[in-house]
Amino acid sequence: MDGVIASAGAPDHRRPTWIEIDPGALAGNYRAVRELVGAEVEAMAVVKANAYGHGAIPCALRLRGEGARWFCVAIPEEAAELRSAGIVDERILCLGGAWGEQVAWCVSARVTPVIYRLDTAQAFDRAARERGVIADVHLEIDTGMNRLGVRHDQTAEFARALAGLKNLRVEAVMTHFAAADEPARDEFTRNQIARFDDAFAAVRAAGHEPAMRDLANSAGVYAHAAARGSAVRPGGVLYGLWRDVLPPSDVPPAGVRPVMSWKSRATLVKEVGAGETIGYGCSHRTTRRSCIATLPVGYADGYPRALSNRGRVIVHGQFAAVVGRVSMDLTIIDVTGIDREVHADDLVTLVGTDGASSISAEELAAEAGTISYELTCGIGARVPKIYMEG
Numbered sequence: 001m002d003g004v005i006a007s008a009g010a011p012d013h014r015r016p017t018w019i020e021i022d023p024g025a026l027a028g029n030y031r032a033v034r035e036l037v038g039a040e041v042e043a044m045a046v047v048k049a050n051a052y053g054h055g056a057i058p059c060a061l062r063l064r065g066e067g068a069r070w071f072c073v074a075i076p077e078e079a080a081e082l083r084s085a086g087i088v089d090e091r092i093l094c095l096g097g098a099w100g101e102q103v104a105w106c107v108s109a110r111v112t113p114v115i116y117r118l119d120t121a122q123a124f125d126r127a128a129r130e131r132g133v134i135a136d137v138h139l140e141i142d143t144g145m146n147r148l149g150v151r152h153d154q155t156a157e158f159a160r161a162l163a164g165l166k167n168l169r170v171e172a173v174m175t176h177f178a179a180a181d182e183p184a185r186d187e188f189t190r191n192q193i194a195r196f197d198d199a200f201a202a203v204r205a206a207g208h209e210p211a212m213r214d215l216a217n218s219a220g221v222y223a224h225a226a227a228r229g230s231a232v233r234p235g236g237v238l239y240g241l242w243r244d245v246l247p248p249s250d251v252p253p254a255g256v257r258p259v260m261s262w263k264s265r266a267t268l269v270k271e272v273g274a275g276e277t278i279g280y281g282c283s284h285r286t287t288r289r290s291c292i293a294t295l296p297v298g299y300a301d302g303y304p305r306a307l308s309n310r311g312r313v314i315v316h317g318q319f320a321a322v323v324g325r326v327s328m329d330l331t332i333i334d335v336t337g338i339d340r341e342v343h344a345d346d347l348v349t350l351v352g353t354d355g356a357s358s359i360s361a362e363e364l365a366a367e368a369g370t371i372s373y374e375l376t377c378g379i380g381a382r383v384p385k386i387y388m389e390g
């Protein structure tokens with residue numbers, strides 16, 4: 001399984017740095033979204049980028065157990081992983097597109113592409129004809145993000161061209177929000193919805209009968225009920241990420257819990273004198289006799305170097321500061337103030353809860369000047385993932 005060291009000759013024991021994934025929380029978050037949108041709205045589960053770093057295969061299998069019938073990935077490579085893992089009957093939507101030979105593979109593997117280029121649509125039509133099938137495609141409309149999608153004001157022309165491709169069926173029309181999480185930009189989002197409604201009508205006027213209309217990412221689901229359409233595409237909120245995903249709030253959305261914790265164990269604890277410097281570049285100087293612990297985790301594992309001299313971790317339920325620079329494989333923390341003496345091999349929580357203290361992925365990311373998605377996606381393959389069933 002992904003991230004788990006199982007190759008021949010690998011040591012039985014692992015460096016004590018790992019991620020814990022709570023599949024029950026993932027399932028609960030999916031149920032929370034389903035409850036919110038109601039049974040008539042399809043909740044497509046976004047599992048791109050290895051399920052935002054949580055492990056696409058175990059997450060998709062668990063979500064399938066909860067009734068997910070659609071999975072969204074970014075690229076056909078990710079769809080192939082799911083198909084090989086036995087996700088064969090469920091639908092897979094490829095949000096990013098398909099390139100070259102991937103087109104024919106998608107048709108054979110019944111992986112549904114998001115279409116925004118006529119030449120790609122023609123390639124899908126050709127591949128479908130060669131196989132004697134009708135391929136479903138989802139047409140993406142760019143309603144203002146100016147990223148992927150057919151420009152909203154060119155929808156009619158594009159839809160007419162698609163109508164000539166007899167081996168394609170436009171199953172869905174979709175768009176993506178630029179700022180659904182920002183209340184100050186609600187007018188912009190409402191404008192995206194209005195443009196989408198016009199585009200949807202133009203697609204129908206060109207003779208297509210799309211069965212699905214979907215707009216909403218996590219923020220759209222929670223902040224713009226008008227945008228739920230017939231399907232939604234939540235990603236982040238499934239993984240319990242909401243503080244930097246949904247409109248600003250102090251309370252988690254009902255039923256949503258974090259899925260990932262990140263843990264390590266001190267590999268060495270030592271006393272250093274007052275006035276000594278710590279780590280590369282001598283960027284931290286102790287002001288008192290200090291107790292310093294080294295953790296076997298660094299920026300090569302995805303622990304951001306930007307946390308040098310500003311991050312914090314939890315030891316024995318209390319916060320301890322990251323001191324000095326985060327290095328490639330190691331991070332140094334100051335445990336001087338911790339009540340209970342800290343020893344080598346003691347548990348350290350980088351993300352998660354220990355006793356009364358918690359560090360969320362969102363908080364850690366903000367401290368590093370980024371967002372939770374970049375943090376969780378960036379956790380390295382050498383960090384094993386442990387799935388805590390039950």
Ligand SMILES: *Cc1c(COP(=O)(O)O)cnc(C)c1O
Nearest residue numbers: 046095176217218233234235236
């Ligand atoms: C990533 C993505 C989503 C999910 O977004 P979240 O903010 O994680 O909910 C939905 N739709 C598209 C097109 C995406 O690329």
